[in-house]
Amino acid sequence: MKILIAEDEPLIRRSLDRALTKVGHQVLTAQDGELALELWKQGPPDVAILDVLLPKMTGPEVVLAVRQALGSVSSTRIVLMTAYASSEEWSEIRPDLFLKKPFEDILTVVRRIEELHRG
Amino acid sequence: MNTQALLDPKWTPRQRESFLEELFLTNSFADLQVAVQGFLERQLSCQVTLLLHHPVGRLTLFESQTGPTMERRLVLEGLPDWQNHIWLADSLKRPVGAHLLFPVSDREDSEKVYLLLEGREIPTQESLAHLQAVLKAVSDSLLVRRRLDDASEQWASTFDFMPDPVLVVREDHTLLRSNRGGQDSLVKCYEVFGEIKPCDDCPLGRGERGQISTPRGQFLVHSSRLLMSEDSDLYIHHYQDRTKERQLYSQLVQSQKMAAVGLLAGSIAHELSNPLTGIKALVESILLELPNNQPIASDFREIREAAIRSQEIIQNLLAFAFPGQERPEETFDPLEVINKTLPLLKVQLRGVHVLLPVLEGRLLVKGSRSGFQQVIFNLIQNASQVMKSQGTISVEVEPDVEFVKIKVSDTGGGVPDSHQDRIFEPFFTTKESGEGTGLGLSVSSQMMTDMGGALKFLGNNTAGAVFEITMRRSPT
Numbered sequence: 001m002k003i004l005i006a007e008d009e010p011l012i013r014r015s016l017d018r019a020l021t022k023v024g025h026q027v028l029t030a031q032d033g034e035l036a037l038e039l040w041k042q043g044p045p046d047v048a049i050l051d052v053l054l055p056k057m058t059g060p061e062v063v064l065a066v067r068q069a070l071g072s073v074s075s076t077r078i079v080l081m082t083a084y085a086s087s088e089e090w091s092e093i094r095p096d097l098f099l100k101k102p103f104e105d106i107l108t109v110v111r112r113i114e115e116l117h118r119g
Numbered sequence: 120m121n122t123q124a125l126l127d128p129k130w131t132p133r134q135r136e137s138f139l140e141e142l143f144l145t146n147s148f149a150d151l152q153v154a155v156q157g158f159l160e161r162q163l164s165c166q167v168t169l170l171l172h173h174p175v176g177r178l179t180l181f182e183s184q185t186g187p188t189m190e191r192r193l194v195l196e197g198l199p200d201w202q203n204h205i206w207l208a209d210s211l212k213r214p215v216g217a218h219l220l221f222p223v224s225d226r227e228d229s230e231k232v233y234l235l236l237e238g239r240e241i242p243t244q245e246s247l248a249h250l251q252a253v254l255k256a257v258s259d260s261l262l263v264r265r266r267l268d269d270a271s272e273q274w275a276s277t278f279d280f281m282p283d284p285v286l287v288v289r290e291d292h293t294l295l296r297s298n299r300g301g302q303d304s305l306v307k308c309y310e311v312f313g314e315i316k317p318c319d320d321c322p323l324g325r326g327e328r329g330q331i332s333t334p335r336g337q338f339l340v341h342s343s344r345l346l347m348s349e350d351s352d353l354y355i356h357h358y359q360d361r362t363k364e365r366q367l368y369s370q371l372v373q374s375q376k377m378a379a380v381g382l383l384a385g386s387i388a389h390e391l392s393n394p395l396t397g398i399k400a401l402v403e404s405i406l407l408e409l410p411n412n413q414p415i416a417s418d419f420r421e422i423r424e425a426a427i428r429s430q431e432i433i434q435n436l437l438a439f440a441f442p443g444q445e446r447p448e449e450t451f452d453p454l455e456v457i458n459k460t461l462p463l464l465k466v467q468l469r470g471v472h473v474l475l476p477v478l479e480g481r482l483l484v485k486g487s488r489s490g491f492q493q494v495i496f497n498l499i500q501n502a503s504q505v506m507k508s509q510g511t512i513s514v515e516v517e518p519d520v521e522f523v524k525i526k527v528s529d530t531g532g533g534v535p536d537s538h539q540d541r542i543f544e545p546f547f548t549t550k551e552s553g554e555g556t557g558l559g560l561s562v563s564s565q566m567m568t569d570m571g572g573a574l575k576f577l578g579n580n581t582a583g584a585v586f587e588i589t590m591r592r593s594p595t
Contacts, residue, residue, distance in 0.1 A: 011397020019404035083392050102396040102430050106403035 001046035001117055002026045006036035006062065007081065008055055012101075016049065019106050020113070033057025040066050044076050046117055049099075052082035060093045077116050132252060139260040155257050162250060165238030168211070170220070171231075171265060207235065217241055223258040232258035284311070284338075284358040287345065290324055292317055295353065308356065312338070323354055336362035388436040395433065399426035434493075435558045448570070450593045451488045452481055453495075453525060457514060460495050467500055470508040476516045484523050484590040486570035491590070494566055494574060497559040498527045498586055504550065505531035510583070518592060525588040526577070533579030542576060 003025050007013040010031070017027045028045065030036035033054040040048065040062070050059030057065065059080055066076075080095040083102070097116050103109050130138070142154070152169060159167040208215045219241045221234040234254070236242065247254070278285060279298045287296040292307040299311060309318050313334035322329035322342040329340045338358040345353040402423045409416045454475065461473060484491075502512045510530035517524040534542060541547045543564050548557030560574075567574040567588060577585040 009393045009397045011394055011401045013397075015397060015400035015402075015404045018401065019407060022404065022408055083389065083396075102392060103400055106400045107407065109400070 002028070002043070003113070004028045004030070004036060004039055004045040004048045006030045006033065006049070006054055006059060007051045008032060008053075009051075012051075012081075015106060016109070019110050023110060023114075031055070033059065033062045037062050037065050040076075041069060044070070046075075047077045047079060047113060049079040049081065049113070052080055063093050079113065079116070132256065135253065135256045136259075139256050142260075152261075155261075159234070159250075159254075163236060163238075163242050163247075165236050165241055168235040168237070169261065170233040170235055171261065219244070221247060223254045232261055283360065284356075286311065286356045286358070288323065288354050288356060290352050290354070292321075292323065309333070312336075312358075323356070324352070330361070331358075336360055337365045338362075384436045388433040392430070392433055392437075395426055395429050399423055399430070402426065435562055447487065448485055449488045450483050450485055451491070453484050453491060453523065453590065454478065454482065454516065456488060456492050457495050460492050460499070463496065464499055464503065467503040467508075468512075471503050471506060472511040473499070474511060474513040476514060478516060478518075481595050482516065482518055482523060483593040483595050485593045486572060486590055487566070490566040490570055491588075494563040494588060495527075497563045498588075501559060502527065502529035502531060502584070505529065505583075521592055522572075523590050523592045525590070526585055527588070528580060528583060528585040530582040531584065532582075533584045534576065539576065539578075 003020055005013055005016050005020075005027060007016070007029075008031050013029050013031065017029050021027050028039050030039055034056045036048075036050065036054070036059075037057060039045075044066075048063075050062055052059045054062070063078060077096045078093065079097040079099055080093065081099040081101060083100070097112060099109065099112075156167050156169060204215060204218075207218070207220075215235075216237060217239075218235055218237040221236060221244065223232040223234055278296075281298055285298045286294055286308050288294055288308045292309060294306045294308050294311065297311065307317075308323075309316065309321070312318065312331070317323070318329075318331035318333055318340075320329040320331055322340050324342075327342060329342070331338050331340055337360075339361050341357040341359070343355050345355050402419050406416060406419050406423070409419065457475065461468065499512060506512075506529055512530075513526075513528050515526040515528075517526070538547075538549065543560050544557075545561040546557040547561075550557075564574040567590075570590070572588065572590040575587045575589070577587045579585070
């Protein structure tokens with residue numbers, strides 16, 4: 001499946017990229033919100049994994065912008081990542097999965113993302 | 120002293136006064152009285168006793184200047200009567216024969232001086248007339264001296280009564296007088312405070328005040344120059360004990376520092392958390408691609424372990440910096456959590472026996488499972504570190520109706536007495552740097568309190584330290 005990763009921490013971005021590519025997914029990466037939005041508009045991914053505190057545009061802002069531009073993002077599963085506890089601000093986004101940093105084992109993370117798509 | 124000169128008829132009253140003044144200044148009161156008494160006895164050929172009559176509060180004090188103090192209220196009327204006779208004998212504690220009580224001063228003061236004249240031939244009042252001027256001068260001087268003595272005694276008592284140390288010192292720090300004793304030998308003022316050289320910031324001769332820090336405490340010293348003698352300047356020093364204040368102040372500074380460190384640690388921890396998550400995740404995804412038998416895989420696993428350890432430190436720092444994190448309340452079996460925690464400490468517990476209790480049936484408690492796990496982790500990790508990988512950690516469980524007590528004891532020799540008060544203090548650690556942040560116990564204690572339980576250090580037994588976790592029990 002096609003997975004978009006938006007994360008400014010290069011090591012996290014790379015590790016997710018590597019692990020997800022390894023198990024056979026097509027991965028697009030962005031280090032900021034604007035690039036993520038750009039990539040998304042070019043073709044909606046099956047799963048978008050977005051850090052909450054991204055430079056230029058935050059993860060939730062990207063989702064809202066996509067919704068405005070495309071009317072709906074229902075085909076894309078949304079995963080939000082943050083070190084902070086979830087708050088009201090993001091509840092509007094209604095992510096399909098919430099990943100709390102620091103992660104558990106990367107394999108577990110990959111499994112949860114794959115389950116998301118299947119479910 | 121040549122008291123004879125007092126009788127010199129050429130002397131004016133003023134001369135006589137200044138002569139007496141000189142006498143009083145250069146001689147002790149007792150010496151002076153003896154001299155005056157001798158002078159009068161030679162003049163009058165009879166036994167002379169000087170009596171001082173002065174009020175003390177509401178009482179009137181009669182004082183024999185040559186005998187014991189007499190304390191009885193009595194008004195003397197110049198000439199003896201039988202009552203005075205008995206009173207005199209009683210007061211002087213000796214027989215008194217024929218005598219004359221002669222009022223010397225004609226002042227209106229309440230203080231009066233009498234001469235008690237005794238002898239075979241007692242002079243008549245008239246025969247004393249030629250001595251009147253001298254006697255008056257003597258009596259005035261006595262009274263003045265008396266007052267001076269009283270005043271000086273009052274000042275001395277005031278001085279000695281003051282709770283703060285007050286010292287009179289010479290320019291070379293020699294102590295002249297003190298309300299703390301020690302002025303008998305040649306002591307230096309700083310020696311009073313346990314120093315062997317002048318205190319740093321001593322204001323002597325330099326200023327009005329200084330702060331000194333001595334083995335006897337910290338003092339604010341007020342210094343003032345006393346002009347009492349020409350050859351050497353004297354200074355009076357008042358020492359205000361600031362030790363308690365300084366302690367409170369440094370405690371305040373310490374707690375403010377802690378708060379600042381906490382905030383700083385918190386923000387650094389947050390910043391570090393992200394790259395650390397990345398390091399761990401990236402190493403994990405590399406490991407996924409490497410066959411297990413590849414030698415480099417074990418190196419990557421080491422990196423992963425280090426990242427996990429760093430994350431734990433960061434989690435501790437965050438828990439310290441942002442306490443009271445809401446943790447959902449769960450019901451769980453503490454022994455099950457302990458059993459799941461032990462494998463995480465596999466490396467540290469090499470060579471250590473862990474004795475777990477066997478319970479009939481299930482025991483459930485209320486609180487945060489992850490919080491409890493962290494507390495158990497910290498306690499067992501501390502115990503294994505202190506035992507240096509050999510010894511026994513025993514976990515005992517004492518279920519009560521409402522609470523469950525879990526005791527964790529080790530065989531590591533116990534917590535030294537001097538550390539016992541401090542082990543729950545944040546950043547207090549005896550571990551090598553890098554081995555611990557000194558936050559484990561303070562965070563653990565905070566977490567147990569947050570979940571309605573407690574963590575206590577029970578004390579040392581013969582083998583080592585005993586800690587006790589209290590948790591709320593949940594009905595099974």
